[in-house]
Amino acid sequence: MARDYYDVLGVPRTADPAEIQQAFRTLARQYHPDINRDPAAEERFKEINEAYGVLADPDTRARYDRFGADFRQIPEDYDERVAAAQGFGGGAARSGAYGGGPYPGGRSTAGGWSDVGFDTSGVDFADLFGSVFGGQAGRGGGGPMPGADQEAELTLSVEEAYRGGRRKITLGGPSGQRGYDVNIPAGVVDGQRIRLAGEGGQGSGRGSAGDLYLVVHVAPHPRYRLSGRDIHVDLPITPWEAALGAAVPVTGPGGTGKVHIPPGSSTGRRLRLRGEGMPHPKGAAGDLYAEIQVMVPSAPSPRERELFEELSTVSTFDPRTPS
Missing domain, CATH: 1.10.287.110 (DnaJ domain)
Structure with a gap:
């Protein structure tokens, strides 16, 4: 029965x-x-x-x-x-x-x-x-039976996820490998699913095929850190840029722009570039956050050393004293 x-x-x-x-x-x-x-x-x-x-x-x-x-x-x-x-x-x-x-x-x-x-x-x-x-x-019974939906992982770089575009991929299985031409929306984020209609399991008895869902995995990047649609990037600057302020270049997946460093900036300060994060096809784009990293020369020249020594004798600044 x-x-x-x-x-x-x-x-x-x-x-x-x-x-x-x-x-x-x-x-x-x-x-x-x-x-x-x-x-x-x-x-x-x-x-x-x-x-x-x-x-x-x-x-x-x-x-x-x-x-x-x-x-x-x-x-x-x-x-x-x-x-x-x-x-x-x-x-x-x-x-x-x-x-x-x-x-x-x-x-x-x-x-x-x-x-x-x-x-x-x-x-x-x-x-x-x-x-x-x-x-x-x-x-015999049964009638048309729809095919099952299937999932596969699609790994993208931050740049690929940012730009989107068409990409050919090959997925393997017990029945062999198969190629797909995938349209990747600009600004896809980790965990987002891309639907390929009718590319899932085959139905029976004239039942429709299921769908194939590509689950996006954005690979770790040496420079960019993603938080939803926001992008975080380190911004190395010199001590004098930090002290005096400056306009310096910052690079994101969308290209290079300029950001203004306020005078008196220290390591860890974040500067927000609105709308320069991951695009969103149905809403507002994320933001790009540049986090200041004050860097000193690892091997200062004699003149640089002289100036640093002079600064150390005239400056009363003590970062270890509570302000």
């Missing part, structure tokens, strides 16, 4: 469409044959696909809830045909008022249809159900 479709997906019979879809996605990723090499995974995947194909469609789910595992063997105009045969006009039959087992108004027994809750005289049950058991039941 086929397993209950709700049990297959691990959801209660009261589950809403979102819960059913989430359960399907989770199980499909776990048991898809391209991911799970267990020989039993393929059969489990087919079972999951079949359950989702029934429960994801509101009309099919309603028939399954009403008729159970035999729902495919019952004609869609069942109520109308029974009602017409009895002269009830369809209302009572549609309401399921005739109680009983897997079908409203009766139950199936080894000898045929019996225990019907209304007068069956004159009803040709062979005509009513013959085409069902002789036709649809012989075709």
